[in-house]
Amino acid sequence: MSRPGLRERKKQKTRLALIDAALDLFAEQGYDATTVDQIAAAVDVSPRTFFRYFATKEDVALSLDADGQEILLAELAARPAEEPPFTALGRAMNTMITILEQGDTADRSRFLKARELIESTPALFAGGVRMMMQNERLLVAEIARREGMSPDDLLPHFAVSLFTAAIRVGLEACGPGQLNDLSDLTRHVDRVMELAERSLRPGWDRPAPGDGTASGAGPGSGEGTAGDGSVPDGRE
Amino acid sequence: MSRPGLRERKKQKTRLALIDAALDLFAEQGYDATTVDQIAAAVDVSPRTFFRYFATKEDVALSLDADGQEILLAELAARPAEEPPFTALGRAMNTMITILEQGDTADRSRFLKARELIESTPALFAGGVRMMMQNERLLVAEIARREGMSPDDLLPHFAVSLFTAAIRVGLEACGPGQLNDLSDLTRHVDRVMELAERSLRPGWDRPAPGDGTASGAGPGSGEGTAGDGSVPDGRE
DNA sequence: TTGTCAGTTGTCAGTGACTGCCATAAATTA
DNA sequence: TAATTTATGGCAGTCACTGACAACTGACAA
Numbered sequence: 238m239s240r241p242g243l244r245e246r247k248k249q250k251t252r253l254a255l256i257d258a259a260l261d262l263f264a265e266q267g268y269d270a271t272t273v274d275q276i277a278a279a280v281d282v283s284p285r286t287f288f289r290y291f292a293t294k295e296d297v298a299l300s301l302d303a304d305g306q307e308i309l310l311a312e313l314a315a316r317p318a319e320e321p322p323f324t325a326l327g328r329a330m331n332t333m334i335t336i337l338e339q340g341d342t343a344d345r346s347r348f349l350k351a352r353e354l355i356e357s358t359p360a361l362f363a364g365g366v367r368m369m370m371q372n373e374r375l376l377v378a379e380i381a382r383r384e385g386m387s388p389d390d391l392l393p394h395f396a397v398s399l400f401t402a403a404i405r406v407g408l409e410a411c412g413p414g415q416l417n418d419l420s421d422l423t424r425h426v427d428r429v430m431e432l433a434e435r436s437l438r439p440g441w442d443r444p445a446p447g448d449g450t451a452s453g454a455g456p457g458s459g460e461g462t463a464g465d466g467s468v469p470d471g472r473e
Numbered sequence: 474m475s476r477p478g479l480r481e482r483k484k485q486k487t488r489l490a491l492i493d494a495a496l497d498l499f500a501e502q503g504y505d506a507t508t509v510d511q512i513a514a515a516v517d518v519s520p521r522t523f524f525r526y527f528a529t530k531e532d533v534a535l536s537l538d539a540d541g542q543e544i545l546l547a548e549l550a551a552r553p554a555e556e557p558p559f560t561a562l563g564r565a566m567n568t569m570i571t572i573l574e575q576g577d578t579a580d581r582s583r584f585l586k587a588r589e590l591i592e593s594t595p596a597l598f599a600g601g602v603r604m605m606m607q608n609e610r611l612l613v614a615e616i617a618r619r620e621g622m623s624p625d626d627l628l629p630h631f632a633v634s635l636f637t638a639a640i641r642v643g644l645e646a647c648g649p650g651q652l653n654d655l656s657d658l659t660r661h662v663d664r665v666m667e668l669a670e671r672s673l674r675p676g677w678d679r680p681a682p683g684d685g686t687a688s689g690a691g692p693g694s695g696e697g698t699a700g701d702g703s704v705p706d707g708r709e
Numbered sequence: 710t711t712g713t714c715a716g717t718t719g720t721c722a723g724t725g726a727c728t729g730c731c732a733t734a735a736a737t738t739a
Numbered sequence: 740t741a742a743t744t745t746a747t748g749g750c751a752g753t754c755a756c757t758g759a760c761a762a763c764t765g766a767c768a769a
Contacts, residue, residue: 242765242766243764243765243766244716244717244764244765244766247717247765248717272753272754272755273754273755273756274754282718282719283718283719283720284719284755284756285718285719285720285721285756285757286717286718286719288755288756288757289717289718292756293755293756294754294755294756362606363599363600363602363603363606364599366599366602366603366606367599367602367603370598370599370602391642391646391664391665391668392668394642394645394646395638395639395642395665395668395669395672398638398639398641398642399635399638401638402631402634402635402637402638403631403634405634406627406630406631406634409630410627410630428627429627429631432627432628432631433631435674435677436631436673436674436677437672437673437674437677438671438672438673438674441671441672441673478736478737479735479736479737480735480736480737480745480746483735483736483746484746508724508725508726509725509726509727510725518747518748519747519748519749520726520727520748521727521728521747521748521749521750522746522747522748524726524727524728525746525747528727529726529727530725530726530727
């Protein structure tokens with residue numbers, strides 16, 4: 238495989254430099270007190286360029302999480318179809334962390350630094366949740382595809398929502414300063430996932446056998462009005 | 474009871490006027506395309522004053538939801554202690570909607586208008602989720618109190634997180650234009666809550682009998698460092 | 710090597726959210 | 740009516756973010 242070319246390499250370098258500078262400044266003086274100009278100056282780049290790399294100031298801290306979620310989605314798609322939705326999601330999550338663990342030391346510490354910052358900064362925390370919700374859509378679509386259900390069906394929505402809820406509890410459980418290693422993350426997440434498995438009925442994950450309509454709205458649910466057990470896409 | 478005095482009444486009037494004007498403008502020209510100056514002008518108030526009523530532009534659309542969540546919390550506190558957490562949360566939610574239904578027509582339509590706007594506007598949607606997460610903390614604290622558990626215990630966190638996840642799915646299920654009445658909201662939310670009840674083991678809600686450590690750190694997680702089955706507060 | 714082209718960057722001017730400050734006006738209380 | 744509190748308006752300023760244009764720099768082919 239040929240290397241990506243000088244231009245591309247330079248871009249990645251700048252991107253990482255911006256992230257590192259931002260993370261350092263945020264940790265030092267706080268997120269709100271840090272201006273984009275400072276970050277740009279630290280990397281010797283114009284503020285305008287910063288916004289060519291990251292759409293918002295939030296994004297520079299959130300981008301690593303975004304990468305992670307992309308991996309999660311890809312890994313979910315790679316899970317065998319026999320695995321029920323929730324199991325597949327959990328395994329994909331573990332694989333994702335494993336992949337993160339394979340990065341070099343700088344990558345790993347950068348990721349952990351970002352996570353800690355996100356959890357301890359209200360503005361970033363909100364942004365992180367926002368991202369997770371956006372990703373939720375994609376996860377729902379993938380689960381629906383795997384299971385051969387409509388993406389409007391309630392069950393995939395519920396399953397994915399439950400999954401992200403569990404992950405969030407796991408992430409919150411990594412208190413301040415408790416996140417020294419990616420294995421800490423795995424441990425916390427696994428604990429919550431186990432609690433979830435323990436709390437749920439076996440097979441909740443998939444439509445009850447003989448339940449043709451699954452959890453509602455099969456193909457021709459007569460009335461097109463509301464309350465037919467489906468959930469529309471609804472956002473542009 | 475003596476009426477709140479002219480000053481207070483005037484303030485409430487301005488607040489509602491700002492909300493109404495904002496909701497109309499948002500619906501007309503979109504959230505992003507509407508400036509705070511426009512909203513203020515529509516109510517004949519200086520932009521500076523707008524920010525004395527609402528900390529951010531988002532808040533003017535989110536404030537009704539915020540009121541709702543406050544009610545939810547109060548109703549949860551009023552539920553009998555015998556009810557297990559998830560049940561109590563669900564009942565409190567229903568009561569909250571009932572209370573909203575008791576407002577006058579203007580109040581109700583305002584609320585529905587705001588909800589529809591929030592669901593259809595990415596920026597507002599994100600803000601709404603943010604709010605819900607903040608409220609989640611309070612719900613966790615209340616559940617922990619009811620159950621006599623530490624607010625750091627994993628179980629209340631999981632239960633509340635699951636609850637809000639279900640509510641969110643219910644809210645998303647109210648597609649665009651499908652929210653004509655508060656009863657639509659009840660219907661969608663109830664459907665998801667039923668799915669949740671059906672999916673969960675009876676009693677998952679409360680620590681297993683004889684399980685001293687509640688949901689904590691199963692047997693054999695020796696190290697007393699992180700991951701002891703608790704979740705710290707972690708935000709200032 | 711050189712010229713062309715596409716992608717990247719800096720500069721600049723501008724919009725809009727949001728804040729602190731101070732003077733003024735209105736409501737409350739004495 | 741006078742004194743005090745509280746809401747408001749105006750203003751100047753900061754900061755996130757954007758569009759437009761010009762200068763630069765790798766990529767690539769002649």
